């Protein structure tokens with residue numbers, strides 16, 4: 319994906335230093351503002367199906383959806399089903415990058431079972447509070463949720479069997495660092511399973527120049 323903030327010139331976001339510190343801060347602030355609102359309900363914020371309807375269309379099982387209360391389903395705004403890419407074994411240690419209100423985190427916690435462990439990170443305080451409350455209400459007991467940006471993960475090298483992410487990597491203004499962090503925390507032979515969105519053509523200049531476009 320290539321676009322620009324405050325400039326009409328496309329930049330390669332996978333290059334380290336693609337954006338200045340000030341530009342990255344502006345992008346993060348816009349993302350934090352949007353997802354504080356989305357944490358109550360994703361309805362009306364996205365151009366793709368969200369909530370229970372979105373999850374059904376993405377192939378999550380009815381059995382899973384029946385186990386999840388509407389308060390959690392309503393805030394689901396994933397763009398795919400990263401857990402379906404490859405089976406997650408019981409006992410795995412899993413990290414969900416940008417866990418939102420905890421939908422994939424809960425689904426992963428059922429797959430890993432009591433012998434596994436799942437961690438969620440999100441930069442939105444409101445999302446983290448939602449995820450903690452949602453997983454507590456669902457009586458999951460193998461999880462931890464941290465308020466932090468994914469580009470600075472507070473985990474040791476080689477901690478996780480699987481890193482999952484759903485609709486988040488596109489929102490990072492420092493993708494080179496994010497991928498380096500994911501690689502660092504994965505065990506040798508571990509894997510990243512993610513779903514995301516990409517731009518198929520360049521944005522018109524008036525959209526490319528606005529920080530608001532980043533989180534649309």
Ligand SMILES: C[S@@+](CC[C@H](N)C(=O)[O-])C[C@H]1O[C@@H](n2cnc3c(N)ncnc32)[C@H](O)[C@@H]1O
Pocket residue numbers: 349350353393394395396397415416417418419420421422439440441442445466467468469483484485486489490491
């Ligand atoms: C489209 S939502 C997806 C949420 C969740 N994965 C789901 O499927 O419902 C994107 C989430 O990523 C979080 N996020 C965005 N950029 C982030 C970053 N750099 N580090 C951590 N979380 C981030 C947002 O706060 C938001 O909760």
